[in-house]
Amino acid sequence: MLDRVMVRGRAVPPEPPRRRGATSLEPDGDGFNPLRELFAAVPWLQVGLGAVVVVLAAMVPWGASEVLTTLDRQIMAIDVRGELVGESQIELERQVGQWVGRSFFATDLAEVKQALEQRPWVQSAAVRRVWPDRLVVDIREKKPLAYWNQDQLVSRSGQLFQPGNREVAGRLPLLAGPDERVSDVIAMARTMAETLAEKGVGFAGLTLEPRGAWTLLLANGIEVSLGRDLVELRFERFMAVYQEQLAPRADEVQRIDARYTNGVAVQWKPLDESSGNKS
Known part of the structure; x- marks a missing residue:
């Protein structure tokens, strides 16, 4: 047996007839829209965050400048x-x-x-x-090491300087020589001063003449000529003779010439008229 079911529904009006050759002006919901597609492809969130970062970065120097200006004061x-x-x-x-x-x-x-x-x-x-x-x-x-020439000081680092009150440096050795040889003079002076100190003899100064000759000055006032060549050897010879023969009479010696091969020449001080002895 067949059951018949009747379904009632709204009548759908038929599409109005179109004129022959006419086209519809109604937009097609599924059609291609270039502008819409372009906007849809742009990552607006990232663009917005980037713009905020750029603006903040531009404001940082201005803000820092404003803060410093606000906090700045005069040096009192x-x-x-x-x-x-x-x-x-x-x-x-x-x-x-x-x-x-x-x-x-x-x-x-x-x-x-x-x-x-x-x-x-x-x-x-x-x-x-x-x-x-x-x-x-x-x-x-600067820490002065010695007096240098007539009007300068030399520091412990070998730097020459010329203060107007160099006498405040106190009692220091007197070194002399060409300015460009200051390091050589300091090195030689240190070597000799150490050797003299070991023997109990005071060091007072060292001079390097422009032509290269060396002259040693002891603390007791004796000058020692060492010449230009074999200076270290001549200094050793002088020390040997001085310790063995001259030290006991050091107050009578004025100058020693150590430029000889087998010894030294001694220049004595003038006779002391008051005592009749060499002094």
Whole structure:
């Protein structure tokens, strides 16, 4: 037996008839749209984040500048520190005083350092900022080793300098010679001074003449001519003769010439009229 089922539904109106050759102006929902496809392909989230990063990066220098401008102050004081012998605390403070009143942040510390290191006694200057309005300068002076020629000093590092008050260096040996030979003179002086000290003899100075001749000065005032050649050998010969024969009469000796092959020549001091003896 067959069951008949009737389904009722809304009547679908037929499409209106189209004129022959006419086209429809209605958009096709599934058609290709280039602009829409282009926008859909762009990763807008990444683009937005990138734009934010660029803007923030551009604002950082401006913001930092604004912060420094807000925090900046004038330098109100400069402290000068260091163990000073040749330098004057007052003169140093007077020189650095030209930076008082300048910008705390904008002041070039390298400029301050360079200006101070031009002073004869200054070996190095370390400059630092101390918030909110102060600079601190640590000075290290040159350490003099000896007097050099007539108007200079030579430091322990072999650096020549010419202060106006070299006498404050105190009692030091006197070295002399061409400026370009200063390292040679120092090396020779150190060797001789060590040998003399081992024998209990004081070292007072050493001179290198422009033509290359060496002259040793002992602490007791005796000059020793060593010449240009075989200087070390002649110095050893002088030491042997001096220790064996001349040391007991050192106060009578004025000059010793060690340029001879088999000995030395001695120049005695003039007779002391008051005692009638050589002195």
